[in-house]
Amino acid sequence: MTSVAAEVLRLLKVRGETLAVAESLTGGLVAAEIAALPGASEAFRGSVTAYATDLKRDVLGVDATLLDQRGAVNPQVAAQMAAGVRKLLGADWGIATTGVAGPEPQDGQPVGTVFVAVDGPLGPVSGPADGEKVASLRLNGDRTEIRMESVRSVLALLLKELAGEQTGNERAQDTEQNGGT
Incomplete structure (x- = not known):
């Protein structure tokens, strides 16, 4: 996992961009x-560990109605x-984790239900809104395994976004250079 985190950090530094993290089930991991x-x-x-639902609302600005109607384990909440x-x-990029690590279901969601999200600047790779991407996961394992796989998954999602944008930008630069000669 460190290699994924190291590549994320490398790409952020190359781009001169920054990262902020919001975590629930991963608790700071x-x-x-x-x-x-x-x-x-x-x-x-930096990061915010918003384990409690009211912190998701009051600190991170998650919509109160969404939390009341759907609960904290929801793709829109992650986004x-x-x-x-x-x-x-x-920060230029924000990533988030929310889900159920167990041992009991939460908000009507079974153990292993996890949502990870990336929010970043607009670019060639963009999701539903302003560079937003959310992945829905159904993970197996015990509490520790679910939490660790959630860490891997959110970092991999960010890496995919960074690498995709890097590739897109490099192609744009190559085209510009080729066209200018």
Whole structure:
């Protein structure tokens, strides 16, 4: 997993961009994975561990009606957490995790239901709104395994976005250079 986090950090530094993290079920594991890397302070702005639902609303700006109607384990909640932490901490990219690690179901969702989200600047790779991407996961394993796989998944989703945009930008630059000669 460290190699994925290291590649995320490398790409952020190359691009001169920053990252903020919002976590629920992972309880700070994503931030710890990034902060463990040398040079993390060049791109990592910080994190919010919003384990309690009211913190998702009051700190990260997740819509109260959404939380009341759908609960905290929801793809829109993950997307709003990522956007909220990005804005709150003034980062170029925001990522978020929310889900059920167990041992009991939550908000009508079974154990292993996880949503991870990325919110970033508009670019060649964009999701439903302003560079937003959400992945729905159904994970197996015990609480620890579900949490660790959630960390891997959110970092992999961000890496895919960063690498996709990097590839798109490089192609654009190549075309511009080729066209200009």
